Amino acid sequence: MKIICIGRNYLNHAKELGNSISNEPLFFLKPETAIQPKGHPFFIPDFSDNIHYEVELVVRINKSGKHIAEKFAHKYYSKIGLGIDFTARDIQEECKAKGLPWEKAKGFDGSAQLSRTFIDKSKLELDNIPFRLEKNGEQVQIGNSKDMLFNFDKIISYLSQFYTLKIGDLIYTGTPEGVGKVIAGETLKGFITDKEMFKVVVK
Numbered sequence: 001m002k003i004i005c006i007g008r009n010y011l012n013h014a015k016e017l018g019n020s021i022s023n024e025p026l027f028f029l030k031p032e033t034a035i036q037p038k039g040h041p042f043f044i045p046d047f048s049d050n051i052h053y054e055v056e057l058v059v060r061i062n063k064s065g066k067h068i069a070e071k072f073a074h075k076y077y078s079k080i081g082l083g084i085d086f087t088a089r090d091i092q093e094e095c096k097a098k099g100l101p102w103e104k105a106k107g108f109d110g111s112a113q114l115s116r117t118f119i120d121k122s123k124l125e126l127d128n129i130p131f132r133l134e135k136n137g138e139q140v141q142i143g144n145s146k147d148m149l150f151n152f153d154k155i156i157s158y159l160s161q162f163y164t165l166k167i168g169d170l171i172y173t174g175t176p177e178g179v180g181k182v183i184a185g186e187t188l189k190g191f192i193t194d195k196e197m198f199k200v201v202v203k
């Protein structure tokens with residue numbers, strides 16, 4: 001199983017980090033060990049003083065494929081979940097400044113929070129999925145799939161040029177604006193529409 005994450009897929013988030021946007025999706029991988037075990041708290045790793053939350057819609061692949069045409073991409077997923085792409089922003093900034101890969105900032109253990117519930121896509125309007133993140137009961141990020149620069153089908157088609165997509169692979173589809181630092185003791189809750197998808201305590 002692999003976890004592929006899309007970066008800079010929401011204009012206002014790219015702007016808040018001072019990043020340019022591109023005419024192709026930007027992506028990186030997290031290892032399988034990044035998945036936070038069910039019900040576990042998120043432990044702030046010792047190597048970072050600035051871990052950020054990034055709430056993201058997550059697509060789970062349900063059919064293997066390569067070189068998938070955009071018009072057929074919808075056949076390769078049936079459910080949408082929600083996750084957090086936890087990011088060591090301080091490490092990422094160092095890597096970016098040196099022109100190095102970001103994996104150290106993105107792929108550490110626990111960096112992929114994931115909802116155990118996934119919603120059948122037939123129950124959602126794919127180009128209008130509202131989602132949000134609450135920190136200690138206060139809304140910190142709000143997004144909608146309509147603001148994605150690359151939609152689910154475009155992402156799948158694009159990625160499948162490089163990687164064979166396999167059943168169970170996860171695609172984190174990028175975060176809207178409002179990312180911020182987590183502090184021990186906080187509780188993060190993610191929602192798609194008004195449905196609570198996950199809850200995680202920061203330690």
Ligand code: MG
Pocket residue numbers: 005006007054056085174175
């Ligand atoms: Mg992200």
